[in-house]
Amino acid sequence: MNENKAAKRSRQPDSPPAEANARTRIFLAAEALVAERGFDAVSSRDITARAGVNLGAINYHYRSKHELLLEIFRTRAGELNRERQAMLRAALAQKPVSARTILRALIEPPTLWSSDERRTALTYLNRARREGPSEVREIIRADVRHLRRFATALESALPEVSREEILWRLHFTLGVLHHNSAADYERLALLSDGQCAPDDREALLARLLAFITAGFGV
Amino acid sequence: MNENKAAKRSRQPDSPPAEANARTRIFLAAEALVAERGFDAVSSRDITARAGVNLGAINYHYRSKHELLLEIFRTRAGELNRERQAMLRAALAQKPVSARTILRALIEPPTLWSSDERRTALTYLNRARREGPSEVREIIRADVRHLRRFATALESALPEVSREEILWRLHFTLGVLHHNSAADYERLALLSDGQCAPDDREALLARLLAFITAGFGV
DNA sequence: ACTCGTATCAAACACTTGTTTGAGATTTAT
DNA sequence: ATAAATCTCAAACAAGTGTTTGATACGAGT
Structure with missing residues (x-):
């Protein structure tokens, strides 16, 4: 299993949505989308599309969509x-x-x-x-x-x-x-x-x- | 199509959840469930189960789940x-x-x-x-x-x-x-x-x- | 050069969603 | 009683969900 290998990685995803690592791009994309549309109106596909990463990236970098939002x-x-x-x-x-x-x-x-x-x-x-x-x-x-x-x-x-x-x-x-x-x-x-x-x-x-x-x- | 044949029916579903017609039972069940769990945490199946009616009843009596909630x-x-x-x-x-x-x-x-x-x-x-x-x-x-x-x-x-x-x-x-x-x-x-x-x-x-x-x- | 941990990818997974269908039951009116 | 509207039902539908998989690419470190 992929475990939480990447769990203890980069700290605070402060600002740059431009070219950061995938993990913070996901963080910022999810935050912005939820702020815009509401919690239940944002899918994993929305987030990964906005972040420009693969669909599975959420489950790889965070354990689940749930934990990302938390x-x-x-x-x-x-x-x-x-x-x-x-x-x-x-x-x-x-x-x-x-x-x-x-x-x-x-x-x-x-x-x-x-x-x-x-x-x-x-x-x-x-x-x-x-x-x-x-x-x-x-x-x-x-x-x-x-x-x-x-x-x-x-x-x-x-x-x-x-x-x-x-x-x-x-x-x-x-x-x-x-x-x-x-x-x-x-x-x-x-x-x-x-x-x-x-x-x-x-x-x-x-x-x-x-x-x-x-x-x-x- | 079933149209909105039943659209202009009974008026105010005041209280009795006990033995009313299916339409008001759906109304009250949906209202209570949404109040308890929140808007996006209530499915058509939840509502019809609580109301004791068939799954399709929502789409028959109201046109859709959406219009019911409205x-x-x-x-x-x-x-x-x-x-x-x-x-x-x-x-x-x-x-x-x-x-x-x-x-x-x-x-x-x-x-x-x-x-x-x-x-x-x-x-x-x-x-x-x-x-x-x-x-x-x-x-x-x-x-x-x-x-x-x-x-x-x-x-x-x-x-x-x-x-x-x-x-x-x-x-x-x-x-x-x-x-x-x-x-x-x-x-x-x-x-x-x-x-x-x-x-x-x-x-x-x-x-x-x-x-x-x-x-x-x- | 060769491995090892990390990362990315397309494809498929099992599951839930709201809605539709077509047949059967029930009620209502003539 | 006969016909017509009204209602109920189990089953299936297409679409969308989060997650998993296995293959592949990248990038050091000894």
């Missing part, structure tokens, strides 16, 4: 969480801790991922959370550990609010943050006759922060 | 929108119009759909909006007309806020409202160690209203 999720979720954690640590360093700064650590990284590659990475993450295979849920449990840190941070910044209340507001906040797929913005554009453009990320960040901090009573 | 969406979205519009009319009747009452008209109907049948109907709607086939988007355009009424209502209740700002906040609000799939609540339960239970719909409604009205500065 690895994409793990990689991107890790990148996002690391950025958030760094900002959270910085927020907790200054005393007194500000709820606004904590919320910014949660909101800013995904909102300011505005380059093409990072936008597709974000779209992939959102799609995976919603449509992804059940194994993604396992990883989201790891996400819970990550989110719990935000909950306790907010708890110390807002001692007058109960933990249950904070968790609910965090839940609502995640609803807002996840609501930024292409379809979501399509509806907003229709609703506003193109008046509301999501391309100005800084303005969007300001709006998001204002809406959510208000919800937290800050 | 009809479910149309039916439920219509029910929800009618309730919202009724509350919106009532909110606009009293002067001066209160932004809080308008927002309640948007939030309360889906939140208080707490019977089993209506919960699955809601879950179906949310799933359709996210994972659904592209034709669902067409119907969501009709939804836009529906939402625009809320936007202009809020505009008259909050004359000091620009239309663009109102549309953005409405966009955020829909993010919160759509964030109530089973998976979403699963994460909340994990995060809170089961402390946050989404079963108390009245309490949830109060929390939602507080969070969102705060976001609107009301």
Whole structure:
């Protein structure tokens, strides 16, 4: 059997889709296609065609299509969480801790991922959370550990609010943050006759922060 | 060909999954299965098995699986929108119009759909909006007309806020409202160690209203 | 030069998908 | 009761799925 001989190979497939090895070309092609069309609308043949590799390459380099999609999720979720954690640590360093700064650590990284590659990475993450295979849920449990840190941070910044209340507001906040797929913005554009453009990320960040901090009573 | 001989038949498949005609049994089985497992994880064979009918029944009573899923969406979205519009009319009747009452008209109907049948109907709607086939988007355009009424209502209740700002906040609000799939609540339960239970719909409604009205500065 | 691990390829695999078919049963109306 | 519409059924269909196979090419390393 071909085993996982190639499992422990190149690390982060950062950018170049042009001429990289087949493994990262598959990674990037799959990520882009899923971001565009959705999880269940992408076949192995689509991916390999876009990557310019043979059909069997997915099963050779990754063990299966399933594991490929999981690895994409793990990689991107890790990148996002690391950025958030760094900002959270910085927020907790200054005393007194500000709820606004904590919320910014949660909101800013995904909102300011505005380059093409990072936008597709974000779209992939959102799609995976919603449509992804059940194994993604396992990883989201790891996400819970990550989110719990935000909950306790907010708890110390807002001692007058109960933990249950904070968790609910965090839940609502995640609803807002996840609501930024292409379809979501399509509806907003229709609703506003193109008046509301999501391309100005800084303005969007300001709006998001204002809406959510208000919800937290800050 | 069998044409659409049975296309203009029984109207609303309200509740009884027990012993109704095959058409409504298919409707309810498909709705429940999609709500449970997601759009692309439900096959024609799953549906007909659950409904206790023959495999070909879907293509006989509805023209295709596709149209079946569309009809479910149309039916439920219509029910929800009618309730919202009724509350919106009532909110606009009293002067001066209160932004809080308008927002309640948007939030309360889906939140208080707490019977089993209506919960699955809601879950179906949310799933359709996210994972659904592209034709669902067409119907969501009709939804836009529906939402625009809320936007202009809020505009008259909050004359000091620009239309663009109102549309953005409405966009955020829909993010919160759509964030109530089973998976979403699963994460909340994990995060809170089961402390946050989404079963108390009245309490949830109060929390939602507080969070969102705060976001609107009301 | 010759092997060995790695990589790529076309072809086929077993399986599931939604849909169609044609015959039989059931109901309804005249 | 007779005929006509309506419905149900098992079986098969073509198309698409992810994966496996075995052959072949490449590229070092001793």
